[in-house]
Amino acid sequence: MIVENIEHVRENIEKACKKAGRSVDEVTLIAVSKTKPYTDIEEALKSGTLDYGENKVQEMCEKYEILPKNIRWHMIGHLQRNKVKYLVGKTELIHSVDSIRLAEQIEKEYAKKDETANILIEVNMAQEESKFGITSQETEELIRKISTFEHIRIKGLMTIAPYTDNPETNRVYFRQMKKLSVDIRDKNIDNVSMDVLSMGMTGDYQVAIEEGSTMVRVGTGIFGERNYNI
Numbered sequence: 001m002i003v004e005n006i007e008h009v010r011e012n013i014e015k016a017c018k019k020a021g022r023s024v025d026e027v028t029l030i031a032v033s034k035t036k037p038y039t040d041i042e043e044a045l046k047s048g049t050l051d052y053g054e055n056k057v058q059e060m061c062e063k064y065e066i067l068p069k070n071i072r073w074h075m076i077g078h079l080q081r082n083k084v085k086y087l088v089g090k091t092e093l094i095h096s097v098d099s100i101r102l103a104e105q106i107e108k109e110y111a112k113k114d115e116t117a118n119i120l121i122e123v124n125m126a127q128e129e130s131k132f133g134i135t136s137q138e139t140e141e142l143i144r145k146i147s148t149f150e151h152i153r154i155k156g157l158m159t160i161a162p163y164t165d166n167p168e169t170n171r172v173y174f175r176q177m178k179k180l181s182v183d184i185r186d187k188n189i190d191n192v193s194m195d196v197l198s199m200g201m202t203g204d205y206q207v208a209i210e211e212g213s214t215m216v217r218v219g220t221g222i223f224g225e226r227n228y229n230i
């Protein structure tokens with residue numbers, strides 16, 4: 001089932017790209033494997049998918065040890081500062097940086113091992129109280145501060161849109177995210193690129209792609225419903 005699901009998602013990505021006049025090469029599919037056993041990832045690997053998203057550091061590290069080393073791990077969940085050290089050398093991209101204190105910790109831990117962290121800034125575009133991320137108004141200032149850190153490269157922005165049954169209701173947030181990323185790119189801040197726009201999940205990734213997403217994070221649509229009680 002997992003391989004078929006991935007093929008189905010890839011077809012949808014292709015359709016959305018076509019509709020928007022974009023190339024499929026512009027969009028990376030991240031298979032969100034959080035809470036799922038490593039055997040599910042072994043299955044997914046048969047489809048050629050190499051990008052996986054996890055939201056807990058310990059779970060990601062356990063899977064990292066067991067699974068092939070060519071997997072690209074994406075940290076997409078809220079990150080506690082005392083866990084940052086475990087990510088060094090294992091993480092392709094940290095999607096969820098939303099404070100200067102977290103960035104300082106990342107700088108410190110990556111500097112120790114002379115590595116560079118690739119990160120995204122998480123923006124709470126819909127201003128939902130339950131969500132992490134900064135406001136769009138705070139984004140430029142935070143990016144300017146972090147851009148001076150030697151061991152961090154800002155690659156773009158990430159958002160988690162509200163949960164919805166109708167993806168069209170999130171289009172406005174995706175459009176605002178794209179505009180914010182273009183506005184920041186136009187400021188030409190040293191060490192900052194805005195090539196990545198991580199937005200779109202199972203319920204709304206097609207709409208996100210139509211509005212400019214370059215990374216979609218799909219969990220349920222690939223691995224099925226998650227069970228948090230086990």
Ligand SMILES: *Cc1c(COP(=O)(O)O)cnc(C)c1O
Binds near residue numbers: 032077160202218221
């Ligand atoms: C769980 C999660 C996803 C995947 O959500 P689905 O609706 O299952 O596709 C994507 N992004 C983040 C940040 C998540 O925590």
